[in-house]
Amino acid sequence: MKEPQVIIIGGGISGLINGILLSRAGLKVLLLEKNSYPFHRVCGEYISNEVKPFLENQHLFPGEIGPSDIRELEITSPSGKRLKKALDLGGFGISRYRFDEFLANEARKSGVEILENTRVKEVKCEGIKFIVSDDSSVFLSDLVIGSQGKRSTLDKQLDREFLKKKSPYVGVKYHLRGVFSNDVISLHNFEGGYCGINKIEDEKVNLCYLIHRDKVRKAGGIHESEVRFLYENPHLKQVFESAEFLFEKPLIVNEVSFSTKGLTKDKMIFSGDAAGTIAPFSGNGMAMAIRSAKYLSESIIKYWKGKPDHEKIVHRYTNLWQAEFANRISRGRKIQKLFGDDLVSELTVKTGQVLPFLVDPLLRMTHGRPFR
Numbered sequence: 001m002k003e004p005q006v007i008i009i010g011g012g013i014s015g016l017i018n019g020i021l022l023s024r025a026g027l028k029v030l031l032l033e034k035n036s037y038p039f040h041r042v043c044g045e046y047i048s049n050e051v052k053p054f055l056e057n058q059h060l061f062p063g064e065i066g067p068s069d070i071r072e073l074e075i076t077s078p079s080g081k082r083l084k085k086a087l088d089l090g091g092f093g094i095s096r097y098r099f100d101e102f103l104a105n106e107a108r109k110s111g112v113e114i115l116e117n118t119r120v121k122e123v124k125c126e127g128i129k130f131i132v133s134d135d136s137s138v139f140l141s142d143l144v145i146g147s148q149g150k151r152s153t154l155d156k157q158l159d160r161e162f163l164k165k166k167s168p169y170v171g172v173k174y175h176l177r178g179v180f181s182n183d184v185i186s187l188h189n190f191e192g193g194y195c196g197i198n199k200i201e202d203e204k205v206n207l208c209y210l211i212h213r214d215k216v217r218k219a220g221g222i223h224e225s226e227v228r229f230l231y232e233n234p235h236l237k238q239v240f241e242s243a244e245f246l247f248e249k250p251l252i253v254n255e256v257s258f259s260t261k262g263l264t265k266d267k268m269i270f271s272g273d274a275a276g277t278i279a280p281f282s283g284n285g286m287a288m289a290i291r292s293a294k295y296l297s298e299s300i301i302k303y304w305k306g307k308p309d310h311e312k313i314v315h316r317y318t319n320l321w322q323a324e325f326a327n328r329i330s331r332g333r334k335i336q337k338l339f340g341d342d343l344v345s346e347l348t349v350k351t352g353q354v355l356p357f358l359v360d361p362l363l364r365m366t367h368g369r370p371f372r
């Protein structure tokens with residue numbers, strides 16, 4: 001490719017959607033991804049249906065992969081009390097392994113050049129040009145989108161404020177096979193965390209949990225903390241003891257934090273988790289990543305007249321982002337507290353059993369309105 005107009009750093013959901021929309025609008029886009037597709041990531045793999053009309057409209061809904069159709073939520077407390085609720089909007093289950101690969105193929109078809117195994121080390125803005133480098137190459141562009149996810153070595157180079165706040169959460173994920181309902185997402189609480197389970201494609205099941213790192217330390221490791229804390233919930237014990245685990249070892253991610261992080265730094269513009277991360281209980285990080293990519297790429301397209309009008313792009317994107325996400329992220333943090341603590345989650349499930357209508361507004365708060 002001749003010098004790209006836009007460089008996107010990170011080819012997760014937000015980077016790929018930005019790439020597709022910008023490329024379809026005629027911009028020359030280079031996307032740099034440190035891994036190579038397909039690859040697994042720590043994620044619950046439940047996507048809120050708020051994004052379905054948009055994905056269908058853009059011919060990006062991955063129907064051919066056969067995602068599960070999820071309609072019901074089951075919540076259990078650490079002692080095993082159970083609450084079941086129909087989801088007002090619902091969602092679909094699909095592995096990131098397949099979904100990201102599907103989007104990467106769609107991006108290539110749209111004209112995006114993707115360089116895999118390319119870990120960006122440095123981004124500088126000099127005058128009107130960006131200089132982006134990995135270990136061996138230097139790339140120039142008019143605009144850079146940072147979609148490097150929740151935490152990247154690149155954030156250190158950029159000296160981003162959010163890195164100063166440490167987070168105590170560890171994320172763990174497995175794929176399983178076993179007897180599970182097709183249309184239910186389960187949220188099992190345990191002392192120090194909670195675990196989501198839902199079907200994805202090919203009769204496989206995603207099991208993904210967040211746990212406080214002190215619990216892992218106290219137990220002496222991931223497996224030990226599963227036996228000591230997760231097994232206390234009888235539903236989880238039954239799953240761990242009866243399902244077939246498809247990975248040799250779990251996928252683990254540390255320092256999972258939930259906050260807004262700032263939408264720009266040194267004229268680079270952030271999208272998806274790189275801009276702000278929502279607590280996974282809400283099952284909504286991917287929907288936010290898709291929506292923020294739509295807002296950003298539409299702002300870029302609107303204010304690209306031969307070159308980007310940076311100020312106008314950032315102004316429009318910031319307004320849209322703040323209106324849609326700022327409250328959602330802080331609400332997500334509050335709701336997270338209801339499920340990360342064993343006593344509080346016992347009480348939440350008990351209250352939901354007796355007064356189920358109280359749970360509906362809580363569920364509505366965790367997602368946005370469907371969009372096209």
Ligand SMILES: Cc1cc2nc3c(=O)[nH]c(=O)nc-3n(C[C@H](O)[C@H](O)[C@H](O)COP(=O)(O)OP(=O)(O)OC[C@H]3O[C@@H](n4cnc5c(N)ncnc54)[C@H](O)[C@@H]3O)c2cc1C
Pocket residue numbers: 009010011012013014015032033034035042043044045046047048118119120121147148149150152153154171172196208209210253256271272273274278280283284285286287289
């Ligand atoms: C435990 C857990 C469970 C979750 N469960 C759910 C769920 O069920 N539903 C949901 O909607 N959301 C869930 N989320 C959130 C969801 O995973 C994220 O919101 C979503 O992945 C954000 O997409 P993204 O494109 O912004 O970032 P990512 O998907 O993280 O993509 C970032 C990409 O950037 C690449 N990258 C990073 N640094 C560099 C670099 N220097 N150079 C080049 N490439 C780089 C990475 O390899 C990666 O491919 C969960 C998160 C966690 C931690």
